[in-house]
Amino acid sequence: MPVSTAVDPVSAATLAGSAPPPVTDLSMIALFMQADWVVKVVIAILLLSWFWSSVIIIEKVLMMKMIRIKSRSFESEFWSSDALDKLHERVKKRANHPMAVMFTAAMEEWMRSKTAGMGSPGSPQRTSVRERILQIMGVARNRELDRMENGLGFLATVGTSAPFIGLFGTVWGIMNSFHSIALSKNTSLAAVAPGIAEALFATACGLFAAIPAVIAYNKFSNEISQYAGKLEDFSTEFNTILSRQIEG
Numbered sequence: 603m604p605v606s607t608a609v610d611p612v613s614a615a616t617l618a619g620s621a622p623p624p625v626t627d628l629s630m631i632a633l634f635m636q637a638d639w640v641v642k643v644v645i646a647i648l649l650l651s652w653f654w655s656s657v658i659i660i661e662k663v664l665m666m667k668m669i670r671i672k673s674r675s676f677e678s679e680f681w682s683s684d685a686l687d688k689l690h691e692r693v694k695k696r697a698n699h700p701m702a703v704m705f706t707a708a709m710e711e712w713m714r715s716k717t718a719g720m721g722s723p724g725s726p727q728r729t730s731v732r733e734r735i736l737q738i739m740g741v742a743r744n745r746e747l748d749r750m751e752n753g754l755g756f757l758a759t760v761g762t763s764a765p766f767i768g769l770f771g772t773v774w775g776i777m778n779s780f781h782s783i784a785l786s787k788n789t790s791l792a793a794v795a796p797g798i799a800e801a802l803f804a805t806a807c808g809l810f811a812a813i814p815a816v817i818a819y820n821k822f823s824n825e826i827s828q829y830a831g832k833l834e835d836f837s838t839e840f841n842t843i844l845s846r847q848i849e850g
Contacts, residue, residue, distance in 0.1 A: 636800060638774065638778050638800075640771070640774050641771045641775045641778075641800060641801070641803075641804055644767055644768065644770060644771030644774075644804050645771065645803065645807050647767060648764055648767060648768060648771075648804070648807040648808055648810070648811045649807060649811070651760045651764060651811045652760075652807075652810055652811035652814075652815075654756065655756070655760050655811065655814060655815045655818070658753040658818075659757070659814065659815075661753070662753065662754075662818070662822050665750070666822070666825055668699070669699050669700065669750070669829070672698070672699040672701075672702070673699055673700075673701045673829075673832070676693070676699070676701050676702050676705075677701070677836075679692075680705070686709060686844075686847075687709075689705075690705070690706065690713075693705060693706060694706045694709075694710075700743065700746035700747070700750070700829070700833055701832075701833060701836055703742050703745075703746055704739045704742045704743055704746070704833065704836065704837065704840075705836075705840065707738050707739060707741075707742040708735050708738055708739045708742075708844070711731075711734060711735050712731070712735060712844065715731045715734075715735075732841060732844070732845055735841065735844065736837070736841055739837045739840070739841075743833050743834070743837065746833075747826065747830055747833075750826050750829070751826060754819055754822055754823060754826075757816075757818055757819040757822075758815075760811055760812060760815040761812050761815040761816035761819055762812075762816075764808045764809075764811040764812035764815070765805075765808045765809060765812050768804045768805040768806070768807055768808020768809065768811075768812075769804075769805055769808065770804075771805070771807075771808075772802060772804045772805045774801070774804075775797060775798075775801025775802075775804060776797070776798065776801045778797060778801075779797030779798055779800075779801065
């Protein structure tokens with residue numbers, strides 16, 4: 603007796619409806635290429651911000667390390683030196699860190715005052731010489747601190763604005779996803795997932811740019827503030843030593 607090979611049409615329809623959806627590429631490059639042009643611009647801005655923040659962070663790490671090493675070496679040389687004039691002759695050729703710059707500026711003003719006879723013990727102008735040296739050291743200190751802080755403003759801007767820029771890209775991407783759902787009238791997860799993933803990728807890029815910028819900004823701000831206090835202490839100590847020489 604022959605065996606029937608007919609297929610139940612209801613079962614066939616069920617099997618056809620349960621077929622897995624086509625695999626969608628959700629890699630970062632694919633998400634970027636498939637995204638709306640507004641989302642692409644947002645992601646590009648965030649990635650460029652992250653790149654430039656990384657350049658600033660690396661430059662600041664190397665700069666702060668160099669300043670710490672050279673400042674320790676200079677302080678050791680300063681306190682072990684017998685004559686400030688001789689130290690000035692050695693340091694002025696390699697004054698490439700804030701403490702040495704302040705010392706060189708103060709010593710040059712002191713030399714000019716001595717040449718003019720205003721720094722002698724009997725001169726009534728010796729008090730104004732000390733004040734002028736203090737002012738010159740303060741100007742040199744502020745100039746060097748400004749140079750050290752260069753770039754921190756960009757890190758602060760990225761840290762505060764990048765999450766919101768990424769959120770804008772996310773909102774725009776989700777709006778496009780809902781618009782596509784309305785046009786296709788397909789609410790399945792397979793249809794929605796790519797658009798939602800593109801939108802969330804913008805938020806991820808925003809956090810990716812903001813988190814290291816915020817951490818680096820706080821770290822460098824704290825280190826520069828501590829070093830500014832160290833420069834202030836050095837200015838006070840130097841003027842105390844110089845005052846003894848003027849009065850002696």
